[in-house]
Amino acid sequence: MAQKDASLTTAMAKESSNRAKRPNGNPNVNAKVQDYSSQGVTDNDIFMLPGSDFQLLGFLTAVAALVRLFRIYQPSSVVFDEVHFGGFASKYIKGRFFMDVHPPLAKLLLTLAGWLAGFDGEFDFKDIGKDYVEPGVPYVAMRLLPALMGVMTIPTIFLTLKATGCRTMTAAMGAGLLIFENGLLTQSRLILLDSPLIIFTAFTALAWTCFTNQHELGPSKAFDASWWFWLIATGLGLGATVSVKWVGLFTIAWVGSLTVVQLWVLLGDTTAVPPRKWFKHFLARFFCLVVIPLTFYLGLFAIHFICLVNPGDGDGFMSSEFQATLNSKAMQDVPADVVLGSRVSIRHHNTHGGYLHSHNHMYPTGSKQQQITLYPHKDENNIWLLENQTQPEGPDGPIVGRNAWDTGEPIPVRDGTVLRLYHFVTDRRLHSHDVRPPVSEADWQNEVSAYGYEGFEGDANDYFRVEIVKSLSDGAAAKERVRTIETKFRLIHIMTGCALFSHKVKLPDWGFDQQEVTCAKQGTRPNSIWYIEQNEHPLLGTDAEKVNYKNPGFIGKFWELQKVMWTTNAGLVESHAWDSRPPSWPVLKRGINFWGKDRRQIYLIGNPIIWWSSTAAICVYLAFKAISILRWQRGFKDYDNINFKRFDYEIGSTVLGWAFHYFPFFLMQRQLFLHHYFPALYFAIIVLCQVYDFVTNRISAFGLKDRPAIGRSGVAAFLAVSIVVFTLYAPLSYGNQWTQGACNRVKLFERWDFDCSVFPIEWSHYALESPSAGNTAQTAAPVAQELNDKKSQEVNVTPQPASEPSVSRVEKVEYRDQDGNILNEKQVKELEGKVSFETRYETRTRVIDAEGKEVADGAVGAEGVAPPHPDVERLPETAVDESEDDGRAYPATASPEKDIGKEKSVEKADDGRPRPASEPQEATG
Numbered sequence: 001m002a003q004k005d006a007s008l009t010t011a012m013a014k015e016s017s018n019r020a021k022r023p024n025g026n027p028n029v030n031a032k033v034q035d036y037s038s039q040g041v042t043d044n045d046i047f048m049l050p051g052s053d054f055q056l057l058g059f060l061t062a063v064a065a066l067v068r069l070f071r072i073y074q075p076s077s078v079v080f081d082e083v084h085f086g087g088f089a090s091k092y093i094k095g096r097f098f099m100d101v102h103p104p105l106a107k108l109l110l111t112l113a114g115w116l117a118g119f120d121g122e123f124d125f126k127d128i129g130k131d132y133v134e135p136g137v138p139y140v141a142m143r144l145l146p147a148l149m150g151v152m153t154i155p156t157i158f159l160t161l162k163a164t165g166c167r168t169m170t171a172a173m174g175a176g177l178l179i180f181e182n183g184l185l186t187q188s189r190l191i192l193l194d195s196p197l198i199i200f201t202a203f204t205a206l207a208w209t210c211f212t213n214q215h216e217l218g219p220s221k222a223f224d225a226s227w228w229f230w231l232i233a234t235g236l237g238l239g240a241t242v243s244v245k246w247v248g249l250f251t252i253a254w255v256g257s258l259t260v261v262q263l264w265v266l267l268g269d270t271t272a273v274p275p276r277k278w279f280k281h282f283l284a285r286f287f288c289l290v291v292i293p294l295t296f297y298l299g300l301f302a303i304h305f306i307c308l309v310n311p312g313d314g315d316g317f318m319s320s321e322f323q324a325t326l327n328s329k330a331m332q333d334v335p336a337d338v339v340l341g342s343r344v345s346i347r348h349h350n351t352h353g354g355y356l357h358s359h360n361h362m363y364p365t366g367s368k369q370q371q372i373t374l375y376p377h378k379d380e381n382n383i384w385l386l387e388n389q390t391q392p393e394g395p396d397g398p399i400v401g402r403n404a405w406d407t408g409e410p411i412p413v414r415d416g417t418v419l420r421l422y423h424f425v426t427d428r429r430l431h432s433h434d435v436r437p438p439v440s441e442a443d444w445q446n447e448v449s450a451y452g453y454e455g456f457e458g459d460a461n462d463y464f465r466v467e468i469v470k471s472l473s474d475g476a477a478a479k480e481r482v483r484t485i486e487t488k489f490r491l492i493h494i495m496t497g498c499a500l501f502s503h504k505v506k507l508p509d510w511g512f513d514q515q516e517v518t519c520a521k522q523g524t525r526p527n528s529i530w531y532i533e534q535n536e537h538p539l540l541g542t543d544a545e546k547v548n549y550k551n552p553g554f555i556g557k558f559w560e561l562q563k564v565m566w567t568t569n570a571g572l573v574e575s576h577a578w579d580s581r582p583p584s585w586p587v588l589k590r591g592i593n594f595w596g597k598d599r600r601q602i603y604l605i606g607n608p609i610i611w612w613s614s615t616a617a618i619c620v621y622l623a624f625k626a627i628s629i630l631r632w633q634r635g636f637k638d639y640d641n642i643n644f645k646r647f648d649y650e651i652g653s654t655v656l657g658w659a660f661h662y663f664p665f666f667l668m669q670r671q672l673f674l675h676h677y678f679p680a681l682y683f684a685i686i687v688l689c690q691v692y693d694f695v696t697n698r699i700s701a702f703g704l705k706d707r708p709a710i711g712r713s714g715v716a717a718f719l720a721v722s723i724v725v726f727t728l729y730a731p732l733s734y735g736n737q738w739t740q741g742a743c744n745r746v747k748l749f750e751r752w753d754f755d756c757s758v759f760p761i762e763w764s765h766y767a768l769e770s771p772s773a774g775n776t777a778q779t780a781a782p783v784a785q786e787l788n789d790k791k792s793q794e795v796n797v798t799p800q801p802a803s804e805p806s807v808s809r810v811e812k813v814e815y816r817d818q819d820g821n822i823l824n825e826k827q828v829k830e831l832e833g834k835v836s837f838e839t840r841y842e843t844r845t846r847v848i849d850a851e852g853k854e855v856a857d858g859a860v861g862a863e864g865v866a867p868p869h870p871d872v873e874r875l876p877e878t879a880v881d882e883s884e885d886d887g888r889a890y891p892a893t894a895s896p897e898k899d900i901g902k903e904k905s906v907e908k909a910d911d912g913r914p915r916p917a918s919e920p921q922e923a924t925g
Contacts, residue, residue, distance in 0.1 A: 149199040445501070485549060621651050
């Protein structure tokens with residue numbers, strides 16, 4: 001039994017390592033050979049296809065171009081994630097640094113397409129539905145790039161199927177299914193990243209399939225030109241795929257696992273592959289499949305950094321060292337030694353939230369003393385004077401005033417020095433006491449305020465002890481005394497023992513959404529660490545030792561950005577109006593609303609015939625594999641049959657690709673959407689075609705191998721049905737005109753929540769109406785509400801003339817489970833106390849006539865706008881909306897009025913602005 005179990009773990013490897021050839025062309029006869037060539041394999045060189053195949057390939061590509069490019073100018077306004085990816089193009093052109101959770105390749109290509117078409121970066125893509133035409137945005141050229149990439153997937157899948165050994169008719173079927181797949185069509189016609197991801201994934205699959213074919217032909221093909229070409233092409237494909245989205249890591253895992261199988265088989269061939277040659281195989285694969293993709297990936301980020309040289313709304317994510325590499329963010333060298341009387345700016349070490357800051361505004365609760373916050377921009381309100389516990393002595397007694405420390409010998413600030421921090425602008429000192437903060441009202445946190453007035457001596461609650469964190473301080477001197485930038489320290493409040501602390505919690509509007517500062521007794525140590533960035537003192541002249549931020553270099557910046565991307569991506573955990581979970585994807589339970597306007601709608605949904613049949617093909621293989629394992633365990637010799645083995649290995653390799661691109665999403669807690677299944681769908685379609693080809697062309701038991709007409713008829717019939725279904729849902733893919741009746745007829749499930757009421761009852765209504773750019777309304781899914789909020793309330797808005805439909809807004813409560821299923825009252829009561837319900841507010845506009853009947857809302861010019869999609873840039877807590885004045889261009893001032901203006905620049909964006917729907921709050925301590 002142990003021997004059988006060991007054989008089972010290498011079932012796939014056995015196919016590749018079976019040392020048998022086909023004598024006299026008989027595919028079912030085993031003959032021992034002395035190399036690793038696989039039985040039943042022929043040279044499927046795609047460069048040697050007959051001319052008729054290339055003619056058919058050209059025809060299919062032309063059809064794909066017609067389908068993908070049809071009315072690509074429609075709609076002529078911003079759609080869904082074009083808000084983000086079009087906006088990134090603007091930032092690339094202007095060189096403004098931004099942070100996105102995806103690598104830069106696709107965004108750079110979209111920028112290049114727009115730049116070549118004359119895009120100047122002035123259009124901000126700020127709102128879904130914002131018009132492209134009037135400002136002259138070359139949006140068609142930018143959409144052409146993903147559209148053409150979508151077109152290229154058709155010849156790619158055709159050649160991939162030919163490389164696996166499928167008939168031309170089967171390859172044509174695969175290309176046809178890809179052409180008329182509604183979801184892939186919709187995604188490839190917009191300024192989005194998924195079309196580049198799919199084409200690079202498809203190219204990688206093609207290159208690897210061709211390389212595998214060369215490998216399985218045996219030692220005679222190893223290391224020849226074709227072998228090297230396809231191996232290098234696979235490496236480039238892997239580099240490109242992972243440089244679009246990190247989903248490319250799944251492609252790397254797929255290729256890597258099959259590479260391990262190949263190397264394991266080679267290791268067992270002691271005759272044809274001596275140790276020296278095995279290491280040659282290993283090094284060739286390591287260079288092509290590891291070094292080339294990694295170099296490609298690094299090169300893309302080098303270009304990314306070259307393009308983004310100016311500060312932008314993403315630099316708040318990055319460290320001070322990183323920010324110092326951006327234009328206007330760099331600072332002059334500053335004195336290294338910090339002494340009593342130094343005018344300093346103090347920066348928080350852990351959150352990159354900004355500078356210790358105060359302004360002439362009071363807390364509305366608690367002590368009602370002056371606010372202390374973290375502020376992300378350089379400002380005179382960040383300047384603090386470091387004072388001793390007592391004033392220096394002069395000939396006539398203590399010297400008073402803020403300039404008391406400007407004479408005499410400089411006294412360095414050392415570990416253990418007790419300080420008072422005097423706010424230079426408002427003449428108040430940093431202060432803490434046993435009062436709960438206004439936001440984080442935890443017992444272990446005290447309020448921090450600014451207290452006093454000019455000439456006031458202060459009290460003991462102003463005293464803070466410097467505690468140098470030696471493990472984080474750079475250099476021996478920085479561990480003994482406070483040095484600018486180099487020393488990391490804590491400020492311990494003498495009276496209460498708490499540490500000056502900040503975390504990623506924002507103050508409300510009265511605090512201008514700046515980051516909260518408290519004094520914590522039990523806070524996490526990293527959140528209580530600070531350092532000095534600016535340092536100025538009259539006694540520290542030009543000859544004083546100077547320091548500055550260390551340049552992190554390319555590798556340092558690259559690695560820091562990868563960590564920030566990973567953390568931000570993992571933080572996208574809040575619910576979203578159109579999210580879905582992996583179990584629902586293969587059966588197409590739910591789509592995504594992209595856009596709605598002028599009685600038209602774009603809704604991302606796949607062709608159900610293609611989705612369901614490809615999922616069925618996956619299930620067929622899994623059932624086959626389960627049965628074959630059981631039969632193998634019982635001693636049956638099924639694997640002696642060549643077609644049986646080839647079916648298992650060839651289709652199994654593709655199913656493995658599907659699995660690697662599907663199952664990892666089950667481990668993710670972040671927001672997920674239907675389009676995340678697209679790479680897996682591509683592999684599923686290949687599996688469908690492979691299964692069909694084996695049944696109709698390669699397995700004699702079904703009786704179809706000798707009746708090719710039946711196989712061709714099956715292809716024609718299946719494509720015909722797919723095309724018919726494609727046309728039924730095409731209005732949702734293209735944003736074409738449609739009617740309520742036609743919409744309702746193809747709405748097979750309630751979970752397909754595209755809104756048929758936005759379409760008119762009759763086609764003639766389109767001729768009677770002109771497109772409107774008026775009011776917008778979200779055609780969003782119903783949402784969950786708190787259990788105790790069960791009342792429905794109708795609120796009337798501005799009355800309409802009697803002859804016109806009227807608009808009403810209804811606050812409606814519905815409960816849904818994690819899959820979007822509506823729960824009835826009985827189910828809700830059963831769940832009460834067992835689960836928690838999250839509240840999500842969404843808006844849907846109802847238009848009713850004078851008789852109270854609901855009608856389509858297009859008559860009043862309503863515009864349905866899909867909610868924003870969060871699978872993109874998430875703004876940092878301290879980010880500034882680029883469309884507003886951030887105050888950086890003006891000189892700093894102590895004027896409260898101007899201070900308010902600058903601080904309001906970090907207020908949150910209005911709820912109506914498209915932005916990532918979830919900005920998860922991190923742990924606060």
